[in-house]
Amino acid sequence: ETVCRATAPLLPLTTEEIWRGLTGGRSVHLADYPAADQLPADDALVAAMDTVREVCSATSALRKARSLRNRLPLSTLTVVVADPAGLEGFESIVADEVNVKAVRLLAADADEAAAYGVEQKLTVNARAAGPRLGKDVQHAIKGSKSGDWSVAEDGTVTAGGLALVEGEYTLETVAGAADDTTAVGMLPGGGFVVLDTEVTDELAAEGLARDVVRAVQQARRDAGLEVSDRISLIVSGPADVQAAVAAHEAMVAEETLALSVRTEDAAELSVQVARA
Structure with a gap:
């Protein structure tokens, strides 16, 4: 603390000297602020880091739910997303943040992903769909509960043979039942994580x-x-x-x-x- 207080008055002078040495300019205080639109943009990197944060947040929630303290290392975290290639190179960041030995990336359409019991669930909003569908809304509700529903390639949702419009339904991905050695958590942006919770000696x-x-x-x-x-x-x-x-x-x-x-x-x- 004493060192910091002693050097604080000198830091502006030090940074000024470094800037002048690097640029040859008169003073950094006479320079214009950089325009944000002139800075390089990397949308793919931003999207990847957003997903990394979601993965770490979901994994931390699983740890808390299982009472697994942060300093306790765990074996493996499997991250299941639509485009695992977009997260390649970030495995070590995730591993350090959530304290796991290894991070696996898995495509959402892989056969192994289906084994984790994650599925989509459709819920019909009767209050929103009722005025448009009338009595037929009961057929849509019954279809959503019995599995008689589908999502077309263009995104159209049909339940009980009736097409639903946005706002009349909720489509969510839910995790299957976890066991004593694994925990499954959903990602807000799509996909899910599977944490190996087995604590070996x-x-x-x-x-x-x-x-x-x-x-x-x-x-x-x-x-x-x-x-x-x-x-x-x-x-x-x-x-x-x-x-x-x-x-x-x-x-x-x-x-x-x-x-x-x-x-x-x-x-x-x-x-x-x-x-x-």
Whole structure:
């Protein structure tokens, strides 16, 4: 904080000097603001990032619903969308954001996608369709419930042999029943995600090691250590904590800047840090 306060008055002068060196201009403060229409546009990138945000949001909701804390790594996330090629190259971003080991992209029309039990559901709005269809609206409602409905290539929706117009129905994609090892979530823009929720012993140990890292980072702050300070670390806890730290000692040491890591037996998790 002290460093930031001391350098803050100098930053405008520093950025001015960098700008003049790069452009040869008199001053950045005499330059015009850039026009938005002159900046490069990449509609495909924007659309891909919108989908990435939807995927991460839906996956986070599934984690919360299953009480799977964010620091607990999971095995696989399958993303099912109409154009999976549009998300290629973004798998690592999604994996880091939702803490999964692997992200799979799958086309919505693939045979495997159908196995997840995701289907479309048609609901007829009787109040909206009634004035136009009269008594026939009951046939449309019955058709929507019995599966006697379809969507034509031009988007026309028919139920019980009667064509419906926009506003008279709701067409939504619903997830099938999830089981103990998977959770399915829908994407607002179309498609869905399938999260592998099975927690193996290896994943549980890594999650526990990350909990230790969080505890150590808090202990560093409480001790008033600088961000760059190296430490010696003692982790006390039951057998599962000690085993997790032993299995992921390199990660714990790297994340906490610990030059030495030692474990001790205790009923509950606690950490001791000292400047090395």
